[in-house]
Amino acid sequence: MKQESRKEEIVRVAAKLFKEKGYSAVTMRDLAKAMGIKAASLYNHIKSKQDILKTIIISLAEEFTEGMQQIQASNENCIDKLNKIIELHVKISSQNIYGMASLNNDWMHLEEKLDYYQKLRSDYENDFRSILNAGIASGEIVNVKPDVMMFSILTTLRSLYIWIPKKEDINLNDLSNTLSQILINGINK
Amino acid sequence: MKQESRKEEIVRVAAKLFKEKGYSAVTMRDLAKAMGIKAASLYNHIKSKQDILKTIIISLAEEFTEGMQQIQASNENCIDKLNKIIELHVKISSQNIYGMASLNNDWMHLEEKLDYYQKLRSDYENDFRSILNAGIASGEIVNVKPDVMMFSILTTLRSLYIWIPKKEDINLNDLSNTLSQILINGINK
DNA sequence: CATGTTAACTAACAACTGTTAGTTTCGTTT
DNA sequence: AAACGAAACTAACAGTTGTTAGTTAACATG
Secondary structure, three states: OOOOOHHHHHHHHHHHHHHHHOOOOOOHHHHHHHHOOOHHHHOOOOOOHHHHHHHHHHHHHHHHHHHHHHHHHOOOOHHHHHHHHHHHHHHHHHHOHHHHHHHHHOHHHOOOOHHHHHHHHHHHHHHHHHHHHHHHHHOOEOOOOHHHHHHHHHHHHHOHHHHHHHOOOOOHHHHHHHHHHHHHHOOEO | OOOOOHHHHHHHHHHHHHHHHOOOOOOHHHHHHHHOOOHHHHOOOOOOHHHHHHHHHHHHHHHHHHHHHHHHHOOOOHHHHHHHHHHHHHHHHHHOHHHHHHHHHOHHHOOOOHHHHHHHHHHHHHHHHHHHHHHHHOOOEOOOOHHHHHHHHHHHHHOHHHHHHHOOOOOHHHHHHHHHHHHHHOOEO
């Protein structure tokens, strides 16, 4: 159990506030009050408000990129790759509920790192799309607009951070399995 | 073709800016510049910044409520009700792409109308849930966690505003049908 | 004990925030 | 021609914003 540094604590508390009100609506004085210190004291630990956002978002985006690369490299079939993607989102989202809110809602407020973030995201989507296309080609997956499929699955997975906290005593394996069933087999009997 | 009032124009332009940067990050001076006037001049037409947000969000939320009530009142089977809900979201979202962004991301910045909005939203979700439960009871719908089904379908539909603008020359009927197929029957072959 | 580091503090800054008051311009109606 | 209303303007406000500078207290290391 490694000790959390003061900077990490600030980033964690900031992410929580960012989830509730959004990056722009949270002031450094809000954050300081939540930390029990004065706003100026924050700057002993962090470079800027912008730097906090960058730390939150980029580390998460890189976690997704890494996970996707491992899935792509494996030689499982397409449905199993999709199941792995679902597990990846459930895992990362449940471990960092607050950060996921920033990733989804406040990425446009990244400044220097905006281009880098957008590249990671579009690479991720391209990988996702190519899994679906391979599944269509091999006959594993039904042949209807892969873009709509991707949109549907990915927005569900990207919104997990909203929904997971509402369920108490949730079992993450159960959740992954249920999502797999619903997203892949639908709800029709 | 009814003429757009100056106030409606301001609300429309504001919604566009809110979509790009979020409510909090858009200043009245930003909005004025986009309108080609000075910030103070906005107040000849609108009461406050808050009032703009309220106008955008509440009218949309009421549109959804009205649509859901009609669907509930009809005596179609559950799957057909779900198809109607999908059509409702596609229709409203495509007609008001910018407003949907505020509805999804900036509702927490409503002040006096926050409680009202939250009531509309939870009523909507309750209606949705009861359709799913009826479908499970009648054997139309597979019996797995209705909350996960609702979450999955509803977040996809709520995110349409992000995705529709990326597709040029999209046919809205096609989109509704494709979404129905994917959300209800899944992607498995 | 002396020294250095960490992390808090107070005070202040220049810029920006939403908004109000009062004024001007200009086309339309009396 | 006079009066009116709509819609723009300038100027200003009080409060808030992110951030910097310089200082102080507590504690660990030489």
